Amino acid sequence: MSKLTLKSVAKTLGVSTATISNAFNRPDQLSVALREKILSACAELGYFGPNKAAQSLRTGSSGIVAVILSDSLEYMVSDPVASQFLQGVTRELERHKLHLLLFSGSSANLDAISDFVDGFICYGAPRNLALIKQLAQSPKRVLTVDFDLPGRPSVNIDNEQAAYQSAKAVINKDDTVAILGLRLIDASDTRPVLDAPLWDNQSSIAHRRLDGYQRAMAEYDLILRPDYLWHIPESNQQFAQYAARSVLALNPRPTVLLCMSDLIALSAMREALQLGIAIPEQLKVVGFDGIDETLRYHPTLSSVWQFSDVKGEAAVRAFLSADNSPQLLPYQLKLGESS
Amino acid sequence: MSKLTLKSVAKTLGVSTATISNAFNRPDQLSVALREKILSACAELGYFGPNKAAQSLRTGSSGIVAVILSDSLEYMVSDPVASQFLQGVTRELERHKLHLLLFSGSSANLDAISDFVDGFICYGAPRNLALIKQLAQSPKRVLTVDFDLPGRPSVNIDNEQAAYQSAKAVINKDDTVAILGLRLIDASDTRPVLDAPLWDNQSSIAHRRLDGYQRAMAEYDLILRPDYLWHIPESNQQFAQYAARSVLALNPRPTVLLCMSDLIALSAMREALQLGIAIPEQLKVVGFDGIDETLRYHPTLSSVWQFSDVKGEAAVRAFLSADNSPQLLPYQLKLGESS
DNA sequence: CTGTTAGCGCATTCAG
DNA sequence: CTGAATGCGCTAACAG
Numbered sequence: 165m166s167k168l169t170l171k172s173v174a175k176t177l178g179v180s181t182a183t184i185s186n187a188f189n190r191p192d193q194l195s196v197a198l199r200e201k202i203l204s205a206c207a208e209l210g211y212f213g214p215n216k217a218a219q220s221l222r223t224g225s226s227g228i229v230a231v232i233l234s235d236s237l238e239y240m241v242s243d244p245v246a247s248q249f250l251q252g253v254t255r256e257l258e259r260h261k262l263h264l265l266l267f268s269g270s271s272a273n274l275d276a277i278s279d280f281v282d283g284f285i286c287y288g289a290p291r292n293l294a295l296i297k298q299l300a301q302s303p304k305r306v307l308t309v310d311f312d313l314p315g316r317p318s319v320n321i322d323n324e325q326a327a328y329q330s331a332k333a334v335i336n337k338d339d340t341v342a343i344l345g346l347r348l349i350d351a352s353d354t355r356p357v358l359d360a361p362l363w364d365n366q367s368s369i370a371h372r373r374l375d376g377y378q379r380a381m382a383e384y385d386l387i388l389r390p391d392y393l394w395h396i397p398e399s400n401q402q403f404a405q406y407a408a409r410s411v412l413a414l415n416p417r418p419t420v421l422l423c424m425s426d427l428i429a430l431s432a433m434r435e436a437l438q439l440g441i442a443i444p445e446q447l448k449v450v451g452f453d454g455i456d457e458t459l460r461y462h463p464t465l466s467s468v469w470q471f472s473d474v475k476g477e478a479a480v481r482a483f484l485s486a487d488n489s490p491q492l493l494p495y496q497l498k499l500g501e502s503s
Numbered sequence: 504m505s506k507l508t509l510k511s512v513a514k515t516l517g518v519s520t521a522t523i524s525n526a527f528n529r530p531d532q533l534s535v536a537l538r539e540k541i542l543s544a545c546a547e548l549g550y551f552g553p554n555k556a557a558q559s560l561r562t563g564s565s566g567i568v569a570v571i572l573s574d575s576l577e578y579m580v581s582d583p584v585a586s587q588f589l590q591g592v593t594r595e596l597e598r599h600k601l602h603l604l605l606f607s608g609s610s611a612n613l614d615a616i617s618d619f620v621d622g623f624i625c626y627g628a629p630r631n632l633a634l635i636k637q638l639a640q641s642p643k644r645v646l647t648v649d650f651d652l653p654g655r656p657s658v659n660i661d662n663e664q665a666a667y668q669s670a671k672a673v674i675n676k677d678d679t680v681a682i683l684g685l686r687l688i689d690a691s692d693t694r695p696v697l698d699a700p701l702w703d704n705q706s707s708i709a710h711r712r713l714d715g716y717q718r719a720m721a722e723y724d725l726i727l728r729p730d731y732l733w734h735i736p737e738s739n740q741q742f743a744q745y746a747a748r749s750v751l752a753l754n755p756r757p758t759v760l761l762c763m764s765d766l767i768a769l770s771a772m773r774e775a776l777q778l779g780i781a782i783p784e785q786l787k788v789v790g791f792d793g794i795d796e797t798l799r800y801h802p803t804l805s806s807v808w809q810f811s812d813v814k815g816e817a818a819v820r821a822f823l824s825a826d827n828s829p830q831l832l833p834y835q836l837k838l839g840e841s842s
Numbered sequence: 843c844t845g846t847t848a849g850c851g852c853a854t855t856c857a858g
Numbered sequence: 859c860t861g862a863a864t865g866c867g868c869t870a871a872c873a874g
Contacts, residue, residue, distance in 0.1 A: 169851055180860045185853060194859070210640065216618035217560050218851035221866050226556070227615065237589055237605070250576055254607070263615050266576075266605045268593070276566065276602050279555035279867095280619055301549065508867055519845045524869060533843065557867035560850050618851095 168211040177205055188213050220280070229257060229483065230265045230281040232295065234288030235398075237268050243399055244455045245425070245472050249287060249309075252476020260484060274298040285309065285479050289368065307483040309475065310369050317488045319479045321495045323369045326468045327376025327422075327452070334420055334448045334466065334503040337384045342392040342411045342418035343377055344404065344428050346370050349395045354403045356410075357393045370424060373452065377422050392418060396428060404431035412436060412447075419447060426451040426458050429465050433502065449502040463501030470495045507550040516544055527552050559619070568596060568822065569604045569620040571634065573627030574737075576607055582738055583794045584764070584811050588626060588648075591815020599823065613637040624648065624818050628707070646822040648814065649708050656827045658818045660834045662708045665807045666715025666761075666791070673759055673787045673805065673842040676723045681731040681750045681757035682716055683743065683767050685709050688734045693742045695749075696732045709763060712791065716761050731757065735767060743770035751775060751786075758786060765790040765797050768804050772841065788841040802840030809834045 166172065174181040179202065186193040187202040206213070220226035231253060233240040240246040250266075257264055265281055267274075269290030275298070283305035290296060299306050300313060308318040335341060347370050349360040362371060374393075381388060392414065394407045404423075408431055411418060421436075423429035429451030433443060441447050443463050451458065454469030475493055482491055505511065513520040518541070525532040526541040545551075559565035570592060572585065589605075596603055604620055606613075608629030614637065622644035629635060638645050639652060647657040674680060686709050688699040701710060713732075720727060731753065733746045743762075747770055750757060760775075762768035768790030772782060780786050782802050790797065793808025814832055821830055 167851095170853095171851075180862095181852085182854080182861080183859070186859095189853080198859085212614045212617075214853085215560075215851050216615065217556060217565070218618075218866090219853080220619075221554075221556050221560050221850090221868090222852050222854085224866080226619070228619070237586075237593060237603075242583070242586055247576070254576065258610075264605075266603075271597075271602075275551045276555065279557075280559075280565070280567070506867095509869095510867075520868080521846085521870085522844065525843095528869080537843085553869085554867050557850090558869075560852090560866090561868045561870085563850080 168209060170214055173206060173209060173211045176209070177202065185214065225282050226280055227261065228263045228265050228281045229480075230267050230277055230284045232267045232269050232274075232284055232286045232290055232299075234269045235291045236270050237266060239398060244427070244457070245399075245453045246287065248455070248472040249476040249479075252473035252478075253285065253480055254476075255473070256477040256480035260480070262480075269295060271295075274302075278302065278304070283307070283483060285483050286311075286313070287479075305483060307479060309479050312490065315488075317482055318490045319475060319482050319493060320369075320490065321470050321475075321493050323372035324376040324379070326470075326495050326497070327373035328380050329376075329497050330450045330452065330466070330468050331377045331380035331422055332383070333497060333499060334422075334450045335380055335384055335386070337386075339384075339386065339420045339448075340392075340416050340418045341377075341381055341386055341388060341420045341422060342394070342414070343374070343388065344394050344396060344407050344411065344421060344423045344432060345374060346396055346399055346424040346428065348374065348393075351395060352397050354394065354396050354407045354410075356391045357395050358390045360395070373424055396424075399425040399427045401427065401431050404428040405435055408432035408435040412439060412441065417441075417447075421447060421449045423449065423451045426453045426455045426465060426467055429467065429502070430458060430461060433461070433463070433465070444501065444503050451502075454496075454498065458500065466500045466503040467498060468495050469498050507548060509553055512545060512548060512550050515548070516541065524553060564621050565619055566600065567602045567604050567620045568819070569606050569616060569623045571606045571608050571623055571625045571629055571638075573608045574630045575609050576605065583766070583796070584738075584792045585626065587794070587811040588815040588818075591812035591817075592624065592819055593815075594812070595816040595819035599819070601819075608634060610634075613641075617641065617643065622646070622822060624822050625650075625652075626818075644822060646818060648818050651829065654827075656821055657829045658814060658821050658832060659708075659829065660809050660814075660832050662711035663715040663718070665809075665834050665836070666712035667718050668715075668836050669789045669791065669805070669807050670716045670719035670761055671722070672836060672838060673761075673789045674719055674723055674725070676725075678723075678725065678759045678787075679731075679755050679757045680716075680720055680725055680727060680759045680761060681733070681753070682713065682727065683733050683735060683746050683750065683760060683762045683771060684713060685735055685738055685763040685767065687713065687732075690734060691736050693733065693735050693746045693749075695730045696734050697729045699734070712763055735763075738764040738766045740766065740770050743767040744774055747771035747774040751778060751780065756780075756786075760786060760788045762788065762790045765792045765794045765804060765806055768806065768841070769797060769800060772800070772802070772804070783840065783842050790841075793835075793837065797839065805839045805842040806837060807834050808837050 170184050174184045187199045270292050286308045289311045306316045312318050396403045396407050436447050451465045451467035458465035509523050513523045526538045609631050625647045628650045645655045651657050735742045735746050768788050775786050790804045790806035797804035
């Protein structure tokens with residue numbers, strides 16, 4: 165059994181290549197009966213349709229959309245927020261019969277896959293900044309999520325306003341506030357920001373959130389002391405636990421913890437409870453993202469819910485649409501027992 | 504600025520297309536000086552190399568390897584074992600300058616991507632069994648991990664023997680044994696197996712492990728009562744917690760818990776401790792997989808370590824090699840405080 | 843070292 | 859509905 169190509173199949177079925185092609189791609193170009201006959205004959209032969217690589221070369225589109233994660237696959241895969249986003253993406257992609265190519269934001273060559281995909285959905289600024297330049301130059305469609313690229317459509321929430329509201333909801337005028345921030349500076353370990361230069365000031369959601377927190381604090385004339393602002397490189401338990409422990413050891417001890425992710429907030433609460441600190445009496449905590457685990461935890465967490473699966477669906481729709489205007493998605497502040 | 508193709512670039516640089524092609528693909532076919540000149544000129548023009556889709560059509564290989572997960576991408580989220588495997592895969596793939604296309608085992612059309620990839624690494628039997636048939640028919644290379652496909656190379660550990668040894672290490676002659684199994688039957692909820700038909704008897708690692716457990720039990724003339732064998736659909740905390748609670752409520756209460764994943768074992772230990780059951784005095788627990796979290800937990804867990812990142816690397820090497828013989832990887836039984 | 847040529851497998855036109 | 863023709867962008871072989 166030699167290679168099954170459109171041409172070879174056409175010959176064995178005794179019809180023209182165009183007819184086979186039409187049977188698969190343009191049902192309106194031939195009678196239902198013939199189409200049925202051809203399709204079943206192909207299935208019989210083991211021919212599953214035109215070669216996608218050739219099709220892609222010919223038509224210029226492959227039906228594959230690349231999602232560029234901000235970091236490595238392993239990291240993303242362990243982050244409930246990212247995976248919820250991916251869930252929405254795959255769901256919406258499926259509706260359009262499109263496929264997903266996951267790509268790591270820490271890889272070097274975007275062009276290794278660039279010719280195979282119809283475009284890019286970029287979830288967070290890629291860790292490897294060289295990718296940003298390549299994306300900027302790409303002739304294909306690029307949609308950014310949680311950050312912006314000049315001239316490209318984007319999907320975001322209003323991080324500054326959301327952070328502001330969440331902070332306003334927990335802070336009182338006599339509070340001591342500490343912030344557990346995510347990816348604020350260019351360091352791969354957990355540490356106080358102090359005077360380290362803030363990273364990538366413009367587009368980072370972390371800085372927009374920080375702005376929001378500080379706006380709320382300013383309204384109470386509270387100032388954020390440098391050692392009360394911590395940088396956490398990744399939203400995971402180990403990093404967060406260390407940061408929480410450090411911050412809770414400060415004197416005076418913070419009475420409010422503003423956390424840039426729910427995972428961080430949960431770790432911080434665990435740590436606080438273990439130290440015998442009462443929540444919310446002695447310490448109020450607010451998170452960001454909205455993950456289900458916070459509802460099962462006791463005390464339940466006050467947080468900004470951003471419905472990442474909906475965001476994923478919206479991202480795909482924005483990617484597919486011709487509209488290039490930036491899109492702001494709704495979020496919701498949900499108060500729990502932690503404030 | 505029109506399209507940058509190999510031909511157009513060749514014309515503007517005043518050399519032949521073959522020379523451009525060689526500059527990118529076969530450095531030995533032209534002088535270093537010329538190559539340098541061409542490469543920098545291309546960079547200048549914004550031409551990043553030959554179109555990969557065309558290259559793939561022409562050469563028949565794309566440099567992309569598909570990894571088919573047993574289930575959806577989200578499933579992987581909660582599974583540190585799978586992500587450790589992927590970590591090894593990406594690492595080894597990178598060494599060979601290959602790229603990864605993650606694909607869900609619950610999707611329908613394998614052929615949507617089949618023409619774009621050089622082959623498939625299949626991590627666990629795909630949930631959608633139709634994919635298995637398609638894989639069996641594929642002319643491309645297929646490597647299976649943690650299960651077998653007739654005539655295809657595979658990477659496994661000896662699950663039966665590993666389970667046997669782990670059980671032998673904890674069981675004494677007067678013990679009451681319960682088993683928390685993973686994907687034993689075709690049910691999406693946690694429940695005792697009872698007389699439900701075992702699923703996919705041949706190839707499933709779960710059944711190989713069950714065989715091993717039972718061989719160990721047989722050596723002590725212990726019989727496994729039907730309601731002491733539980734099915735858990737996915738290795739996550741919620742399911743495991745429920746199963747553990749149910750099993751610990753049985754009368755007589757088990758004194759040994761054989762768990763088919765570390766995540767399950769950890770959940771079970773948490774549940775037991777919460778019930779005031781002393782480990783290992785009143786209950787001995789053994790897990791499977793070997794994840795770092797078990798080392799941080801107290802009591803530390805006895806388990807079969809299978810080094811999933813190494814397994815990922817081995818999978819890629821086996822995929823790339825011409826050798827089609829099945830490969831058995833080493834594992835290691837590590838005893839902790841839980842037995 | 844270079845230029846030419848023939849496809850890789852297909853979609854699309856166009857005349858019949 | 860068919861059959862032939864063209865080219866998507868490229869590589870490999872060959873003759874120079």
